[in-house]
Structures are given as C-alpha cells and as structure tokens.
Amino acid sequence: MSNQPILITCPKRGTSYLEEELKSLGFPIVKVVDAGVFTEGNLEDCMRLNLQIRTGLRVLYQITEFEAEDAEALYSEALKVKWNEWITDNGYLCVISSVINPSIDNTQFARMKLKDAVVDQIREVTGSRPDSGPDQNKTVLFLYWRESQVILYFDTSGRPLSNRGYRVHPWKAPVRETLAAAIISATRWDQKSHFVNPMCGSGTIAIEAALLALGRPPGFLRSNFGFMHLIPFDQSAYKLVKDSIPSATCEQLLFSIQASDIDPEAIEAARHNAKLAGVDHVIEFSVCDFCDVDLPSSPGVVVMNPEYGERLGADKELVSFYREIGDFFKLKAAGYWAYVFTGNLSVGKRIGLRTTRKIEFFNGPIDCRLMEFELYSGTKRTSFKPAD
Numbered sequence: 001m002s003n004q005p006i007l008i009t010c011p012k013r014g015t016s017y018l019e020e021e022l023k024s025l026g027f028p029i030v031k032v033v034d035a036g037v038f039t040e041g042n043l044e045d046c047m048r049l050n051l052q053i054r055t056g057l058r059v060l061y062q063i064t065e066f067e068a069e070d071a072e073a074l075y076s077e078a079l080k081v082k083w084n085e086w087i088t089d090n091g092y093l094c095v096i097s098s099v100i101n102p103s104i105d106n107t108q109f110a111r112m113k114l115k116d117a118v119v120d121q122i123r124e125v126t127g128s129r130p131d132s133g134p135d136q137n138k139t140v141l142f143l144y145w146r147e148s149q150v151i152l153y154f155d156t157s158g159r160p161l162s163n164r165g166y167r168v169h170p171w172k173a174p175v176r177e178t179l180a181a182a183i184i185s186a187t188r189w190d191q192k193s194h195f196v197n198p199m200c201g202s203g204t205i206a207i208e209a210a211l212l213a214l215g216r217p218p219g220f221l222r223s224n225f226g227f228m229h230l231i232p233f234d235q236s237a238y239k240l241v242k243d244s245i246p247s248a249t250c251e252q253l254l255f256s257i258q259a260s261d262i263d264p265e266a267i268e269a270a271r272h273n274a275k276l277a278g279v280d281h282v283i284e285f286s287v288c289d290f291c292d293v294d295l296p297s298s299p300g301v302v303v304m305n306p307e308y309g310e311r312l313g314a315d316k317e318l319v320s321f322y323r324e325i326g327d328f329f330k331l332k333a334a335g336y337w338a339y340v341f342t343g344n345l346s347v348g349k350r351i352g353l354r355t356t357r358k359i360e361f362f363n364g365p366i367d368c369r370l371m372e373f374e375l376y377s378g379t380k381r382t383s384f385k386p387a388d
Contacts, residue, residue, distance in 0.1 A: 004063075006046060007153065008056040009036040010178070013360050017055045017185040025052055046156040046227055047241045051219035054181035054212070057160045060142050060153035061227075067148045070103040071113045074150060078117035084125040086154070086231050087139055091130040093118060096155065097143040104145070114143050114152075138229040158226030165221040166277035169269035171202035175305060175341070177218070179363060180208040186359045186370055187301050188337050194300030195257045196336075198290035198328075203270025203283070205303055206259035210279035213257065215249025221277060253282050256296050260286045291328050298335025298377055308344035318347045326351035335377035343368040 010018045012035050019029055019037050027045070031038040037056075041049075049059045064081055068074040087093060095111040095118075104110050115132050118141065123129040130139075140155035162176040175183070183205065189195055191213050197206040211218055219225075220242075227233055261267050264287050274280040286293075295302065304325065309318055329338045330353070342348045343366040351371070359370040 003040045003042055003045075004061060005030065006039050006041050006049070006062070007033075007036050007060040008039065008049060008053060009058045009060065010056050011035065011182075011362050013362055014055055014179075014182045017182045018053070020185070021053060021055055025049075043156070043227060043230070043232055044237055044241055047225075047238055048245070050157055050161065050225050050227070051242060051245055052217045053161060054208070054218050055178050055185065057162060057178055058142075058155050058157045059161070061156050063152045063154060065149070065151045068145070068150045069148050070101075071110060074110065074145070075113045075117045077150065078114055078152065079121050081118075081121065081152070082125075083118045084122045087118065087122060087130055088231060089122050089126040089128040089130055091229060092135070092138040093130050093132045094134060094136050094138070094140045095132070095143060096136070096140060097145070099143065099145040101145050101147060110145060111143060114141065136226075137224060138226070140226045154226065154230060156225060156227035156230075158224060158229075161219070163222070164218050164277070165223075166207065166273050167202060167204060168276065169202060169272050171263075171266045171269055174202050174204055175363060177204055177208060179361070180204045181212070181218075182361070183303065183305075183339075183341055183370055184209055184212060186361075187303060187339050187372070189301045192255060194255050194296045194298075196293065196295055196300060196302040197257075197259045198261075198293050198302065198304055199306055200259035200261050200270055200285075201266050201305070203259055203273050203285075205305060206257055206270070206283050207274050207277050207279055209303075210257050210274070210282050211277060213253055214251070214279060214282065215246060216278065217245055217247070220245075220247060255300075256284055257282055258284045258286070258293070258296075260288050260290065260293055262287070262289045291324060293328075293332070295332055295336065300335075301337045301339065302329075302333055303339045303341070305341045308342040308347060318344065319350050322347050322350040323352060326353050329353060329373060329375055333375045336375050338373040338375055340371045340373075341368060342371065345369060 027039040066077040095115045097111050099107045099110045119129040136159050142153040142155045144151040162178040164177045195209045267287050353373050355371050356374045357372040361368045
C-alpha cells in the first residue's frame, strides 16, 4: 500500500515534543500545525506509531480529500469512495469531526451526512450496511472540514492514545498520560538520574517516567486499536511490526523513581496502576506529606503537579501551600532541577524562587505552565539534559 499523509494529533503547545518523538522513530516531518504533526506512511507505519508514540493523541491516516460547500456536496463526494474495501458490512462505524463551515450550524448533522454516505455506498455494493454510533472502540472515521476543504481520515487509534490501559484507578484531577509524557519530555531529566514525584495522585507522571526509562512502548499495554477493524488489517503483519519493536530496553534501573502522596488511598491506586503498567518493580511508593520526602543524593529531578484552584480549591487556600513547596525545594532539593506544573500563575509565584523557564502547556482548556527551578548545590552544573 502506497504512502499517505498521516496526522498525529496532540494538545496545543505539545507539537515540539511530538516532533522530536517522530524524528527519533525515523519518521519524516512533513508539516507542523497547531495541534498536530504531519508525517507520511502506510497502515503498517500507523501500527508502529500507535504502539510507540507517547505524547500524541490520535494517529489519523488520510483516505481522501475533496471540495464541498455544503452537506449535500459532502454526501455526494464521500459516496464516491469505495468504503466497502475498508469497512465490513457487519462492522461498526463511529464518525468524529472538526468542522468549520458557514453552511453547518450543527456538527452532528455533518457527521450524520458523512455516515450516511459511507453506509449507503457499502449497502449498494454488499446489500447490507454496518452499524454506527458513538463508540470509538472499532472503526473510527474523522471528518476535517474547513470552509470548502474536506479531508477524511481513518482514526487508526480508535480511542485516544492517552488511554494507555493502566489507569483503572484515577485519583483527583489526574493529568492525561500523554500530557504527563510531554511534561517529562520538557524537563531536563536524562533518564540516568533520580526522578522524584511527590503528590503523585494516581501515579501517572511516575508511571510514564518508568515506562520511558525502561524503554517500554506505551501502546504495548493496549489490545485494541482502530486499525484492527479495517478490512486491510493483517494480523500477521501486525505481529511482525510488534515483534520488531523491543518490549523493553532494560528491566532494572541504576537510579530511583520515587512517588509519594499524603493520602494512602492515592498510593494504593498508584501502586495498582503501576502494576498494570508493568513498572511497579522500579517505582518506590510511600505515604507521606511532600515536606517529609527524603530525596536521594543529587543529581535528579523532582516534578510536582499540585492543586491549582481551577478544580480543587480556592486561591487563598493555596498561597501557603505553594510557599511550603518553595521551602521544600530550598531545604531538601539542593542539586536538583525542580518542576511545578500549575494552571494558576499568580499562586505559582508564591513558591518564592526564581524560575529558569516557564514552559507553556494546556491541560484541557486550562492555560498552564511548567515552572523550572535550578537548585544549586555548590557550583553550577552542566550534566543534565539541555533545554530544548
């Protein structure tokens, strides 16, 4: 099968981390857009990307592109595609979309017209039609429509890649797995020194760090992808692709990954999630207040994702809390790079330390920063990963 455009989506402000991932995997960078990176390849390449990408959300494989001014034109053009070569008549189809077109005031209507074209074409050829609905666990078709430009993709991921499959016990306001991976990528952690994650909640950041350090592909934790429900899918080809990717680059670490939380139930959830991810043997869990965490001797990084008021409390209640974070850094984290991920910049200033960087992220719709602090111990160090 010939190469086609492939769009890997990600949250806004996450493209630089996704771009570096694609380069490291040997994929060409065709174009970078606000919330994604274009590369190219075939369905086997989509399999590889789904198994290995850490910071991307969806792997979209382009099927066709055409012009359509309104819904009727969308239907007519989509009807020309040989959908019966992609989707079985006893299958299941979900249509998702991103639509900005002056003739459309209800994106559900646009999705319905595309779905009608697909199932009508299949029924015309086979005599029966697939079911359709909102579930994204089988065949997923993505409609991109801007003005008159229409691009149709198969979402080869199905459910977003942030659904790794290990976080069955989420805690309060957890970050997505893909966002956690991007946060780690933004730090100066070299995967050779200690990684400490106080206030770990359900353990997502520590687990993603462990997966990265062990070289374990995040997609190996999933048993279902969208590409598995397409007619061209070949189980033997998938096995060859999966077998060509190392399941891990090591089994033990020469440094520590620590995760702690003051709530025993959070640690219980984090332990269980880490076990499902297969990394519980390399994460040291403990129940304690972050102020009581004993950091291993430097060097290392400490990454914290504290409450920031949008969902879990009021600003005035957080001021002293953030001051305590600054005190913790000053008293216990000498020789470390320290990071605080927050969506409350005014409260973040209460840490009381000078930042070396404020890295922009979005957590859903929330404008966030990853605040970086270099905590000197003696002379200035240069051994860590350089800033991007």
